[in-house]
Amino acid sequence: xxSTALARQSATISTNAARLAxxxxxxxxxxxxxxxxxxxxxxxxxHTISEWAIGRYGWIMSGADPARCPWHCGPWQVRLxxxxxxAHTR
Numbered sequence: 001x002x003s004t005a006l007a008r009q010s011a012t013i014s015t016n017a018a019r020l021a022x023x024x025x026x027x028x029x030x031x032x033x034x035x036x037x038x039x040x041x042x043x044x045x046x047h048t049i050s051e052w053a054i055g056r057y058g059w060i061m062s063g064a065d066p067a068r069c070p071w072h073c074g075p076w077q078v079r080l081x082x083x084x085x086x087a088h089t090r
Contacts, residue, residue, distance in 0.1 A: 031067065
């Protein structure tokens with residue numbers, strides 16, 4: 001593979017990982033914001049995020065947790081691929 005092809009592949013992987021991470025961040029924030037309005041009995045400044053998963057609307061927080069995975073794991077995917085030689089990020 002030529003360096004141009006590696007650079008193009010690296011840009012594609014980085015762009016896709018960035019889009020996935022941004023989408024996950026937005027989805028997580030929307031779900032968490034919805035819980036704030038659905039659970040007025042919990043003050044956001046005094047209760048931890050794990051407390052929002054307890055009760056009637058716990059399924060929303062259970063759905064929000066997988067949305068954090070691409071947000072946290074996306075940069076590691078790019079890093080691992082660059083070490084294997086599939087993409088070159090430098």
